[in-house]
Amino acid sequence: MEEKIVGKTKHGEITIDQLAQIQPGMARLMDEISRRFYYLYYAAKGGNWPMAKHQYNETIAIMNIVKITRPKYAQDMETYEKHHLSPLLEAIEKKDWKGFEASYKKAVEGSDYYHDKYDYSFIRFVLPSKPPEHMYLGSPEKFSRKK
Ligand code: HEM
Numbered sequence: 001m002e003e004k005i006v007g008k009t010k011h012g013e014i015t016i017d018q019l020a021q022i023q024p025g026m027a028r029l030m031d032e033i034s035r036r037f038y039y040l041y042y043a044a045k046g047g048n049w050p051m052a053k054h055q056y057n058e059t060i061a062i063m064n065i066v067k068i069t070r071p072k073y074a075q076d077m078e079t080y081e082k083h084h085l086s087p088l089l090e091a092i093e094k095k096d097w098k099g100f101e102a103s104y105k106k107a108v109e110g111s112d113y114y115h116d117k118y119d120y121s122f123i124r125f126v127l128p129s130k131p132p133e134h135m136y137l138g139s140p141e142k143f144s145r146k147k
Helices: 016-021 026-046 049-069 071-094 097-117
Strands: 006-009 012-015
Touching (some): 026 071, 049 071
């Protein structure tokens, strides 16, 4: 009899196929991407450029997961990264806020294009009006923890 490969936990057994099926799909990954993309904006605006780079890298890392779990979007992800995200990285490297802001606007418009393409015209990323409050997003040298 063929033996199924299973992982065993204290709750029971799970097959490799089941493990594959429960990997995050597009909606879950997009939710994460939109958060990283939001943090990215305010990190750059606050002048925390290493944080902006970190958020940028995390955005790309999630997009790379999309390419594995939802390969039908892989080519468009690649194109989006090349045309809309890499200008953000260039601006981060140069600590160029004005350039960053202009490229960010275009990247948001780019997301509208792809949401339209896949029949999700009702999905529109909107930049929150305030920075996230649980992370310091100013210049790293100026941080001091209140005693
Ligand atoms: C930084 C750029 C992007 C942002 C901020 C963004 C944001 C979002 C958000 C907020 C959602 C709704 C998630 C939810 O259900 O809660 C979403 C869904 C979606 N996005 Fe994006 N998106 C971006 C780029 C893209 C690109 C480049 C593509 C195509 C390659 C894409 C394709 C989709 C699709 C197909 C869905 C629907 C997923 C589903 O419900 O199955 N998005 N996106």
